[in-house]
Each structure stands twice: as structure tokens, then as C-alpha cells.
Amino acid sequence: MAHCFNPDCAKPENSDRHQFCQHCGQGLHLKERYSALQPLGQGGFGRTFLGVDHHLPQQPRCVIKQLFFPTQNPAMRDKAIALFQQEAQQLSTLGNHPQIPTLAAYFEQQGQLYLVQEWIDGQSLNASVWSQHPHLELMIWQLLRDILPVLHFIHEQKVIHRDIKPDNIMQRRSTGQFILIDFGIARMLTDTAMMGGATVIGTPGFMAPEQLRGRVLPASDLYSLGTTCLNLITGVNPEELFDIVNDRWQWRDRIPSHQHLSLDLIRIINQLINPSLRERPQSATAVLREIGADIANAPAIQNPTPNPAPLISDMPTVAMSPSQPAPTTLDPDLLALKQKLETPVEPVRIDYTNLQTALKRKQWEAADDETWAILCRLTRKRVGSYLFLSEIDDLPCADLRAIDFLWAKYSEKRFGFKVQILMFKAAQDDYPEFCHQVDWPAHDVSRHNYLKYHPRAPVGHLPSRRWIGGGKWWKHLAMIAQRFEQCGLL
Template sequence: MSYCLTPGCFSPVNPDNAQFCLSCGSLLTLKNRFRPMQLIGQGGFGKTFLAIDEGTSDRVRCVVKQLYLQSRDTLLVKKAVQLFLQEAERLKELGKHPQIPSLLAHFEQQKQLYLVQEFIPGQTLDKELREKGVFNESQIWEFLNDLLPVLKFVHDRKIIHRDIKPSNIIRRQTDGKLVLIDFGVAKLITDSALFRTGTAVGTAEYVAPEQMKGKALPASDLYSLGVTCIYLLTGVSPFDLTDIANNTWVWRDFLPKGSQVSDRLSRILDKLIKPAVNQRYQSVGDVLQAISILPLKTPKPQPLPIYKNNLLTNIFRRYTAKPQGDRLISEVGVDYTKLQHLLAAGKWKEADQETWVVMCLAVGKSTHAYLQLSDIEKLPDEDLQTIDRLWVKYSQGRFGFSIQSYILPTVNDDYGRFCETVGWPTHQTNNSYLKFSLSAPVGHLPSRSWIGGSQWWRHGVIMASKFSKS
């Protein structure tokens, strides 16, 4: 069908081959080239149509945006057209990026303004969320890594999107890449916007506080990006993710049951959505730097020492080379996700405490109960292997029960020499001696704080015997 774009037309739907509207008699093509076929969106600032480009041999699909220009004030109309042409040129420049729709044309026809852009086959993230459910942490990382470089391209050209939200991001069908659409041109040329020097452009649920007051900054787009992330994680309207009384975000309270977000990602999201601009990331580069640097803030690991038969190197290679090395297997249903996240973030102290917790759970004891030698013997092999595999992998072979177990024979099972090698005192004491850093001696972690009983020092022998079976 063909769709008439004349404002006020009572029956805009026409046959495919019609040249003029059967209702109002208006020409149905724009610039004798673009034929609107279907209304696909509308709002207070204009309408969006799926169209056919009849100027191409294969009649490719495109998107036509009709922007409302309702003022009767000649000077105001002139200003609106001038601003429209200016913004259109900026869109043309942005369209050079492969993840931003190309601008095919822009013009005025019958006192209406039009943008014609490349059609992106795919689904908006808003629709994807409704059909497939909320995103997990891995998907949010992919989202940020895919979209942030696009936003950097935009900001590097001194342009602010102003309306980042899930419905303005399309996952392209052909390659799965995210495409950023609908820059806020339409709202900039409205009568109210033209009368004011600072104009609030954006969608209330996602817009930054300063943008609501008419001041849009690069950090404003980053705020909207962060709010988009927490919406994708929860599926809950951003309006409901805040504690109004305390003016704080409470998005973690709305995560689906069983869903977890690592401290690393949480810190990034929390900083993106800070209400105060000066507490937020100031540029896309700052966010990209945070994403790439955060896991590397621990000291650079020392080279692995070469022990007898190079056993430490071999165990590290064995664990990290496993195709299923990240599977969190438990014979008794213990969840090791938190331990994995802590280790991946380099939070060695918290991971050491969590190791105590999961070991207690694995042998059926209450958390932070001391484990006797008999408890260590009862530790399910699969669980012990999972805990150890995580420690070895994320410490790059420096920490883990297997590392400790392979060190013990190199000192002829002499516990005093073993303690000296891994940096422990020979007597049971508090954790003040521990170094929660990759600069600690090889085998220093996990600690022995969970050991109880009068023969606590024999735990190393028992651990070594359990690993000798695997």
C-alpha cells in the first residue's frame, strides 16, 4: 500500500500503484522517489514511516521521518528550517559509522520537514527484552562493549544523542551488531524548543537530571546508557528502580531471583547513573578505560618459580586448558558463582572468606564453622576441584589448594618449611599475616583460617592426598 503524508488526510491508506491520494489528491511520493508504505511510529514531534526508495533498481526499503512544523510565525519557521538543515548535516556525518543509519536525504516538502534514513532490519532491545526476558551480566558486558565505541564516535564529533534508551537501539538482524537510532533532531525544532536557549530533550525515564533542565552533556548520554543497562537487567521501569525518599537507586532489589551482578559491573553501573554530573564518568573514554583497567589493578604477577618437575606450571596449564574450565560443578548443589565473580575481580580477601563459606556448605556445616580433619576428608572431590580450578585460573597459577599440595612434597612434607615457602607462620594465628595480593608468595592463598582441631597442621597432607587421586 501507499501512505499519504498530508496532515489532516482522512483516509491516508492507498493502493500500491496509486500516484495521488484517493482521499485528498496529494502526491504520494516524496521528491518523486520515496514512497511511504506503512506508519511504524508516531509521537508529539512527528511520524515515522517504512518506505520504498523507487530511485533504486531494487526498490530498497528506507525510513521516512516527518517532523512536525506547525508554527505560523514566519521567523520561527525560518529558524526551525535553518536548525533542521544544520542538524541534518550532522546526521549525515554520523551516518558514516556502520552502526548508525545512513542519512539518504533531507528536505522540505509542502511545508513539512523530512529525513530519509537507511532501514535497519532487526529488533529494538525493548522488544527483545519483552520477547526473550531480562539480560544477564554477560549480555550487559557485550552491550557496553558494542555500543560504547559507537557513542564515542558520536561524542568525538561534538554531538550528543539526547535520547538513549532500549527502543532507540536495534540489534541488526544481519550481524547481531547494535545500531543507535533516533537522535533528538525532531524535539530540537519544536516551537517550544526554538523559544528557549536550553531545551529538555529525551525520555523522562532515562534522561539525566541536568538534561531535564535543558543542559545536555556527554555525561548525560552516559547516564541514559547506565539506566538502559539496569532496565535490561531488571525489566522494571527506571521510575520504579529508585527510592524517592532517599533519592537513591535500588536496582539491585529488582534483579530476578538467582540473578547476580558482579561488584565490578555494579561499580561501573552505579557511577554511570550518579545524579550529580561531577560524580559520573565524564566521557566514553573514561568508561572504556574503567572496563579495560578494573580487572588489572592488582600488582603484576611474579613469574612462577620452577619447582621439582615443574609441577606448578603443569597444574596451571592443565586447569586453564580444560574446555569446560569455567563449569561450576558441585556434587552437593553448592553455588560457586559468587566465588568466581570475586576471584575474577581480584578481590582476594573476600574470595578467601567465600572459600571458607562454600567449603562449609559442601560438607553440610553452617557457614564459618571450623573444619576438622575429618571434614576435609569428606569434601566432595568435584567441589574441591571446582574451588581449586577457580583459584588457579584467576590467580594465573599462583594460588589454589593444588598449588599448595604440590609445594608440600618439594619440602619433603616438612610443614615448617612449607609455611616458610608460602609465607605463613608455623603456628596457628589470626589472619594478620595474610597478603591479599598477587605479590604474595606462590601458594599463599587460600588461607588456613577455616581449619580447626588439635592437629590442624596435618590439613596439608590430607589435601595433598586428595589431589594425588585426581
């Protein structure tokens, strides 16, 4: 069986004797070498296939990742391809580690970007199976001893995984060794370097608190490894194990009754999941020393690359300095202004804890207030200020995605910017008709006393438009829709 790579093909299954899809006519081989046997999964930024390499003896299996970049902008697409090549080179370096899948090839073909990686004959970790394992503690210790050296390696390469969870750890069938997969090249490109700032990349429940605030460090991966252990031990999503009212973990009472963990293991896990970055271990090496393991005993790395370049997503945004020094005869006031304009501007880092807490507690008015405050901070305005239409274009894509993600998650997809945009488009950009559907008055009002802060409010009713200013305030939704499209969020 050969599977067509065309995302729009209605009948992608073909006999393996065909060179071209019998439905759409597209070639079934990439670079006249790789073909897909069956799809393995699909996400917002691409698809994954189980494939075969026809150029190697015995035609070994491989994993083919097809990446999507939802943009019609040629300049942005060219940038995506350039970034893809640079990130893939970094991933190629990581593949020198025996516990990271080897990158076999990366290329563009027929307008799509592809990665070909080693296929791991094994399975991802399953929390429901692990929590019932008769030797659970021994398995957790082995997981820590296997994965910590991998984290030490990638952190030495200036890479932070950002999404460690059971789904991204596989156990090789032949050796039982744990393999770290999915370094999220699509997320790196789409959410960071392309979109202008690394804010929220990861999986809720497994992310460190600082990730939700837009900052990632090696200790962030250690936190995610700790929450992965919690999930495997209890079979419960870590998000359900944290008491947000008392700001503390409550996971020990969720350990299955037939399981017994040593105080040493409990102590190590509590160190890893400490919400305080200051009190959490700062390196994988420190944790290995704590558990009595030695990084020197880790598997040897093949052909390591000296002094690897940092990921684009890890590099700070810095304004370029002029190539020539300023003339000494420049007017002092103009010189001061010039220096101010050339001073690098620190990106705004947003703490999403208050928004997440309000939404999780169904405190809709508090969440709406916090959303307004976040939009003000993103535009460097005093909290409570109005934003004008021109300022919507300056809102960072990653932050818009984070705000919308939290609203959608905790409202069960009833509220959020994306919901409003889709309703507006369904109304054929008719703003009065949209207002009728979400129960907003079509005319401008000053008090917004029509707002309903409860879950029975109409779909799309929140977040509100209270933060919009200017004489053409009613155009705000079209501008937000345009910004979401620029960001590839639709």
C-alpha cells in the same frame, strides 16, 4: 500498498499502482522517488513511515520521517527550515558511523519537512525480554562494548544524544550489532534553537539529574546508558528504582531471582548512574578503559568530517558586539550603560528537582509555591514577586514545557497550564465561565484562600494564579495561551 503523506487525509491507504491519493489527491511520491508503505509511529513533532526508494536497484526499504512545526508565523517557519537543513547536515555526518543509520536525504515538500534514513532490519531492545534472557550479563557487557564507542564518536562531533533508552537502541537482525537511533532532530529544533534554550529534552526515568536542571554533557549520555542497563536487567522503569526519600538507588533487590550479576558489572553500572556529576565517568573512553575495552577496536568510520560545526542547540547564546568600537568621546555614564547592554546575558538555568519531588509526593501546595518561584527566577525577579502580563511573553518556551510536563505527569493530566488553556478555550475565552469550572472566584482576591491543594480539586484548579500582578490580572490566561501557541506547545 502506498500510504498518503497528507496529515489530514481521512483515507490514506492506496494501491501501489496509484501515483496520487484516491481520497485527497496528494501525490504519493516524495521527490518522485520515495513512497511510504505503512506508518511506523507518530509523536508530537511528526510521523515515521516505512518507505521504499524507487531509484535504487532492488528498491530498498527506508525510514521516512515527516516533521511538523506547529506555527503559522512565516518568519519562524523560515527559521525552522534553515535550522532543519543545518541539523540534517550534522546528522548526515553522524551517519558515517556504521552503528548510526545513514541519512539518505532531507528536503521540504508541500510545506512539510522530511528526513529519509537507512532502514535497520532489526528490533528495539525490550526490557521484558532482556530481563529473562538466560545470558543477561553477557548481553549487557556486549551492549556496553558496542554502544560506548558510538557515544565516543558522537561526543567527538560535539553532539549529545540526550535520549538514550531501550527504544532508541536497535539490534541488527543479520549481525546482532547494536545500533543507536533517533537523534531527535525534531526535539532539537523545537525545544532548543527555535524556542530559545535547551532545558529539558529526554525521557523521565532515563535522564541524568543535570538534564532536569537544563544542562547536558557527555556524562549525561553515560548516565542514560546506565539507566538503560537498569531497565534491561530489572524490566522496571528506572524512575521506580530510585528512592527519592533517601536519595539513593535501590535496584539490586529488583534483579530477577534467577539472574546473577558479577560485582564488576554492578560496579560499572553504579558508576554510570551516579547522580553526582563529579563522581560519574566523564567520557565514554574512560568507561571503555574501565571495562578493559579499547576505542581503537571500534568499527571504522567512513569519511569522517574534520572539525565539525557544533549543533545550534549546543552553542551558547551570546549578544552580538558592535562592528565598530565605541567613540572615545562618549560620556562615561553612557559608555558604562552601553557596555552593560552589550554584555552577554547568561541564560537562566532552572533546577526542577524540588518541583518534581513535591509533585511526585503529591505535595500540591509546595509544588505551587515552587512553580511561582521558578517563574520569578525565569524573569530574574526576587522569589515571591508578582509577574505582569508583559513578562509572560519573556518566559522561555522550553521551561514552560518542563513545568507543564511535570504538573501533567504527576497529576495524571488533571493539572497544568495546558489543561487550563484548553478549558479556557472551550469556554470561548470567557474568563468568568472558566473560573466557575476550575472553582476560582472570577474577581480578584488577596488571600487566595479558595485554593484546594489536594488531588480531588477540580480539573485545572492548579497551578494557581497567585503569581499574577497588575491591574488587568484577569487577562493572564489569554496571555499564557498566546505564549503556548507561540512556542508550539498546543
